[in-house]
Amino acid sequence: MADGTYDVIVVGAGPGGLACSARLAHRGMRVLLVERSDHVGGKAVAGERDGFRYELGPKLQVPAQGPAFAELFAELGISDKLRQITLNGVVQAYRPAGETEYRMNISKGDQSSDGSDQFDLWGLDDDERRRATEIMGEMVSLTGPQLDELDDVSMQQYLERFPDIPFALWNYMGLHSNASLAEPFDRVAASEQIKILQQLAFQGGAAYYEGGFGRMLDDLAAAFVGLGGEVRTGVAVERIDIADGHVTGVTTPAGTFAAAAVVSDAGIQPTVLKLAGAEHFPDEYVEYVRNLEPGWGWASIRYFLSRKVLDASMAMIYSDDTWYTTERYDRLRHGEWDDDVIVFLTIPGNLDPSMAPPGKQCIVSGSICSPDPEAAEIEEIYRRIDATIGKIFPEVMEAVEHRVTEGPREVSRHTRDSAVPGAGGECVGIGQIVGQCGTKKPSPITPVQGLYVCGADAGYEGMGTHQACGSGMRVAAVVQERLAQAAH
Ligand SMILES: Cc1cc2nc3c(=O)[nH]c(=O)nc-3n(C[C@H](O)[C@H](O)[C@H](O)COP(=O)(O)OP(=O)(O)OC[C@H]3O[C@@H](n4cnc5c(N)ncnc54)[C@H](O)[C@@H]3O)c2cc1C
Known part of the structure; x- marks a missing residue:
């Protein structure tokens, strides 16, 4: 003006x-x-480098159908600019407790599965499949007022109401609180996590945007x-x-x-x-x-590869014992590490080929961490992301030309001042x-x-x-x- x-x-x-x-x-x-x-x-x-375009950490839109952006863009008369892309290939690498090898599942990621391949991956028997279906059915059927009552209840506390919950489902919900909400299982509100599960179930899962x-x-x-x-x-x-x-x-x-x-x-x-x-x-x-209380942070690594190595657009690497509660994370801070960390990764160029130079690939990966910009354990988390990805996809590590890390320190520097001790690198926000x-x-x-x-x-x-x-x-x-x- x-x-x-x-x-x-x-x-x-x-x-x-x-x-x-x-x-x-x-x-x-x-x-x-x-x-x-x-x-x-x-x-x-958006990040840009050597002809690549990418996000600073792995990023997807939930809900795919009816995100707030759709309402806003329609109101502004620019719906043609939203241009969503459906996931086209999701890899899950899952390791059951006590085992050393990961089991692999590759799906389209487009909501076409009836869920049985997930149960196969977890190795559930018939009774466990029935019980897992009942519990998930109950979660996705909760009404708005019922969810409001869970604002004060953590996801861990909520699932403790089902003493016979199949072990793999319990662990998957722990992973989900970390990977989708960037919060530990015992601090994430059940209401928020279940709302997101409902969106995944009924609003088209996750999506991405062209460009x-x-x-x-x-x-x-x-x-x-x-x-x-x-x-x-x-x-x-x-x-x-x-x-x-x-x-x-x-x-x-x-x-x-x-x-x-x-x-x-x-x-x-x-x-x-x-x-x-x-x-x-x-x-x-x-x-x-x-x-x-600040939400938690995300330690990301972008790998710039000399060649196209993976076909998937998203991958999750997890096991029954590598997702975090605050207690498990505290143990890690005191030097008690599990071998692997959970890793979530997206490949923008496999979602939109214009985001990578021909024949090359950028993998955007990351793992949950403390939001504290000064957190000392982040360097070790990066090392374990490298090691975990190297174990599942060794060909990725062989093709790395550049590797760039981006953790709570950088997130705070770029977006949010640390106004109280231990805060600033939040992934989502409060x-x-x-x-x-x-x-x-x-x-x-x-x-x-x-x-x-x-x-x-x-x-x-x-x-x-x-x-x-x-x-x-x-x-x-x-x-x-x-x-x-x-x-x-
Ligand atoms: C690694 C990572 C992965 C994520 N993955 C996903 C995902 O898969 N899906 C998803 O939906 N979300 C994801 N998120 C979360 C999502 O990006 C954030 O929740 C969202 O960006 C928050 O938006 P915001 O507008 O609240 O704040 P921010 O995005 O933090 O923006 C705040 C802005 O304010 C500016 N600012 C701050 N102080 C000042 C000042 N004094 N003067 C002027 N400007 C200032 C900052 O520079 C910044 O641009 C991810 C975040 C990270 C870090």
Whole structure:
């Protein structure tokens, strides 16, 4: 704006900030989006190198059908830009407890299986198959109010209600809490995990985007600009300005910008404790924010290969004893490692061939870890990811030209300041931790008039990018309504 004033300033161009900005601009608001990195996209930013395009860590969209982005893109009239891709080949490498060899299962990954090949992989007998089917049936049949009652119950506690649960299903749910939600089994809320299981079952499983998540978010940013929105990348908000309990704008090295409302996608803890400053909030609110438990992080390795080695678009390597509870992870921190780690990997070039140079391949892999940017065990996790992949797919390691790691330290540096000890490298955000999601999710409305929080920390549910986008859309509606009320 020529006069330097806006209706709304959005801090951070992650999926949440982008969704919020675009929806507000579409509804006629004057919006400034300020992003400290050189690129929009936050934790879902596109990476590029030597003709490859990829995500910084392995990434898929859940739900495939009806993600929040579909609603937003339809509202903006740009549905043609979403361009989803169905998975085309999933490898599972599974090692039962006490065995040394992994069993392999290769499926299409397109929801065509009736689940029996999964039970075959786990080696379930008829009784176990029946019981596993009953328990999974019960989970996917839970209603909204029944799920709300599980906001305070961890997935581990929920499954303890089924003493006869087949051992392999119990372990698979532990893996799922780690791999899909990036949380340990005993800290993830059963409600959040089961909502995602329901989406996987009834909304088409997982999907990807042509050109990757980064391309899709770049198109969202372009649509925002097309609607009159202004984006400033490479500009960090140093302070959210507040006077007399009301937001007045933001201060950046590029100047001070005024607005009646500020929406922050920078994380609730950095927003309240650092950017705005605890002195502007009631003590009990500051205490509440300080005590929010960070979600867990992700230690990723990208392997750039001299040749195309794998045909699958996604793979999971897991066993009955390598997924984490907090206790098992604590043991590892004290040097008690299992041989392998769980590994989840995607191959963007096998989903969209334009994402890799002809004949080459980039594998984006990773394993759950602490969100602490200073966590000492991350280097050992990288070594064990290498070793675990090398055991299952030795031909991958033989073809590696470059290997790039990206863990909680880098995630924090790129996207989220560490505002409380041990936090900053969260994969999802405040995420899906027990007691902090669903009905207990932090409100996007803060006690400071005109200051809101959007993204994976507030106001929505589900897997990371879906959650952030849904939150951004919801917060945009709240802000618009409140600004309209204030104007009357
Ligand atoms: C390795 C990894 C794998 C993942 N896999 C998946 C997956 O498979 N599926 C999925 O849906 N999700 C996945 N996620 C999670 C998903 O990417 C996040 O949940 C989502 O990006 C959160 O969006 P957000 O808008 O809340 O915040 P972010 O993406 O963190 O964006 C916040 C933005 O704010 C900016 N910012 C912060 N402070 C300031 C400041 N002071 N001034 C200006 N800008 C600032 C940051 O630079 C950043 O761009 C994954 C994440 C990681 C790290």
